[in-house]
Structures are given as structure tokens and as C-alpha cells.
Amino acid sequence: MTKRAKSSKSKTKTPRARAKARARRMLPKRGRKTAGPDALDSFVDAAAHTLDLKIEPAWKGAVKTNLEMTLALAALFADFPLPDDAEPAPVFAA
């Protein structure tokens, strides 16, 4: 599917369908540039550095695979349309 086809299609869709299509596009797939293997490798390295986590070389593949799966799941709801003032489930009570 080309970029053009995607954008022209999304114009005719409802907000929810549009979000769904966007979520689908965010799913990491083989050959997709936005979340390709190299970008995620760099992300894992940077996140490990930021979190002060030492990831041994033998673990890295599995960490990346898990993160890839986790981000794919996040993409399922990331663009689900909710208003800015939607409250989160946990609410602090003073």
C-alpha cells in the first residue's frame, strides 16, 4: 500500500476507523521503515542507557522481540480516540 493510497482512504473513514487504520500502520512489520529493526535496536540501546540497565549481548534479541510485541499491542489502542479530558482509571484521593 502506498502512502498516497493510505491518506486518501483515511479521509472517507470515521474517526474510529481512521484510528484503527493508523494503529495498523504502526504495527512493526518486516521492511517497514518507521519501526524497523535498526530503529528499535537503537531505541533499546538508548533506553537501557537512560535507565542505567546493563543488557548482556545474549539478552538483547529477546528484549527487542518482547518490546516489538509490546509496542505492537500498544499500537492497537494508542490512537483510539478519547477526549483530552478523559480521566484515567486510577484516581488519586487525598
Next chain:
Amino acid sequence: MDTAWAHASEIAAAVSDGRTSAASVVDGALTRIAKHDRALNAFTAVTEERALAKAAAIDAERARGRRLGVLAGVPFAVKNLFDITGLPTLAGSKINRDRAPAARDATVIARLEAHGAVLVGALNMGEYAYDFTGENVHDGASRNPHDVSRMTGGSSGGSGGAVAGGLVPIALGSDTNGSIRVPASLCGIFGLLSRAHTFPFVASLDHVGPLARSTRDLALAYDAMQGHDDDDPVCAQRPVEAVAPLLARGSEGLRIAVAGGYFRAGASAQAQTALARVAAALGVTNEIELPEAKRARAAAYIITASEGGALHLDRLRTRGRGFDPAVRDRLIAGAMIPAAHVAKAQKFRRWYREQVLALFAHVDAVLAPATPCTAPAIGQRTFVLDGVELPVRANLGIYTQPISFIGLPVVAVPVPLQPLPIGVQIVAAPWREDVALRIAHALEQAGIVAVTRPSPEAAA
């Protein structure tokens, strides 16, 4: 009396009447554990001394003419993430073996013992409860009593194996995403998920509950556990509402529907047969859809991974090699999730809760599969759901996650298919454990759901 397979309610009645003694019941349980746990690997500690002392105290009370509790002399065991006085609380890990022994028992243990139950040990579980398989790299896998080459399901794997294998009539487990309901399904026993109590893995989602071989035992254990816990800031502030006396009301007049859509996709023939059998027995033809259940499951997954990663971050920094690799690599990935996803998941969660709660204006309970399939083989890494090959560890809970995500009470009921059992979830509105238990009890009375005693050959 065959205390190996007796229900807790029967044991307590016999001990109270003097037909047997607590000491002989507990001795029987300890003997069975010594004999069969080598095959089942359900226990990580046996608290023999305290169990015998407690049993003797119960018998002494009876001798003095005191009235005994509703669980008098009933042996029980707990997933090893509950504090037991004098033992380090392992939570399935090697790292926690360095912890100081717990100074006192978890509140729920004390409550069950206050009703006469007798703690006989701690049970195997998936490391830090981040698991649906019942496997554990440090302690070895919990084994399914119906076929010891198969998984118990997890993470309350030892709880499933100990109850299904006849070692104890009641075990406590915990359920963040399915960790009571998955082993209940794969081991063919009853399990109750309630919001009444919590434990730390994923503070947003954790629940504590019993696994048992009858609905009455489930209700008795739940009633004994109820009540606010001053030590637990997120424990529900609810008055105690005993459910055991309500079981006999049956399912008459209750509006029940089967969950469609997401809960139909990916289910094996066995899962569908079990669900159809339960629905038919209840005369249910109505189907409803829990809106956006697939997204709900994804959001539950993200919150779990993120909070789990945060909880264990320091241990991941300093003791990465001490973890089960399968757990560690998921926790590290969880710690790396962008915060925006977690915040969105929590907002989505409230939206989803409102949609699902609206359904309960039209129905009192919803039926759904508990697991997509019967027990996979120990060591099996992937299975095929709906034509897609997926990791077993992360996906045995696809039908349980969208339910616990919003804290609905569930009774998992065992449908005795051959050669392996499988569970069905009975989901009720918040704080209507009684509704789910009444339906489960009616199905049990009708013989549609039942715990099958494993053949001795299965444990060979």
C-alpha cells in the same frame, strides 16, 4: 472418610462432629504431599511443624467443647508470594531467597486460620507472577495432575496442581491477568477472582483468590478472606457480604449471555465445546459483545509490562542474571515502554469499564472461555490461535485479561472434557461474586461442571 478427595466443607463438618480429627486430616495431607509432590512439584515449602501444632490446637478446642470454625481442620496451601511467618517470600524467584524471613503471616492466611483452616505449605509459581505457564526455571515446572508432561498454567501453577492433584482441598492464588483462572482451566478445578484483596506485582490489576474442587469450598474460603485489610491501602473498603448462604438460590431468573466477537476468535474446538455445553445447560442463546476487548487486552498487557518493569527495575539493574531469562527479558522490555502508552492505557481502561458496565444493565453474567486451549506440553513455546503462531507464555491469558483489566469478579468452572479438562469464565458485575458463584453452583449441581479425579497413571 477419603480426605484426599473430600471437599473442605465435608472435612470441616467431620472434624466438628468428631468423626475425624484435625490431626488425622492434616497428617493425611502431609503424607500425600510427601508421596506425590515429587511428581507434581506443586510445593516449594511444607510447614509440617506448624501444621501439626495447629491441628492439635483445633482438636484440643473441640475436646474443650468449643464450637469450631467453618474450615476446621481443612489443610490449605498458598502461592509462595504470600508472607508466611519464618519463610522468605519468594514470589517464584531465586533473588528473593536472600530476603529476611517474613515476620508474620499475610492477612488472608491469618483469616483462613482464624476459621480453623491449617496452612501446610507454600506453592510453586511463575517468577514474580509474570507467567501463564506454571513453569519456573529455579524450582522446576509445576506439573498438571491430569498429565504430568503438561503445564498447570500459571502463574498460580502450584495452586492448580496441589488442588487438582488432591494434595489440599483449597489453595490461594493471585490473579493479575489470569493467574488463577488459567491454572484453574488447565487443571480442571474451580477458581475465584475477586477484587477483595490485592498483592504487589502490578498494583493497578492485582487480585487474590481461592482455588478449590467445589463451589461451596470456593465460597467458604472467599467468605473467610473477606474484610478490609488495614495493611493494604488499596484493599477494598467493603462490608463483608457472605456468599456461601446464597449458593442454593441457583441461576433461576438471572440474565446470562455468551461473550461474542473477540472471545470467539482463536478458541480451540475444546474451548468452544466447553462453552457451548455450559451455555446450553443454562439455556443461554443470547450473545453480547464486550466492546473493544482486543484493545482492552492490549492495554492490560501494556500496564502489566510497564508496572512490572518499574517494580523490578532496581533488581534488573543489579541482579539481572538472577532472574528467569523469560521473565527478565519481558520485564526489561516493560521498563522501556514510553510513558504516553501507559497513560493512554489507563484512560482507555476507564472508557472500556464504562462500556462494559453499561452491558450489566441488560445481563447479570457473561460466559467466556477461560483459556484458548487445554494444557499445552511443558516446554512448548508457541501455539497457533486463529491461524497465527504466538508465544504460549504471553497468550494463554487472552480471554482472561480483558476481564480482570476492569476488576470484574469471575468464577472459572471446569468442564470435564477428555482427555483434558478446560475452564469457562462466569463473569459478573462488580461486587456480584454471589451471582457468578450461584451460576457455577447450579452448573455443578447439574453435573455440567465437575472436577475429575486424575487417574493414578497420570502421575506416573
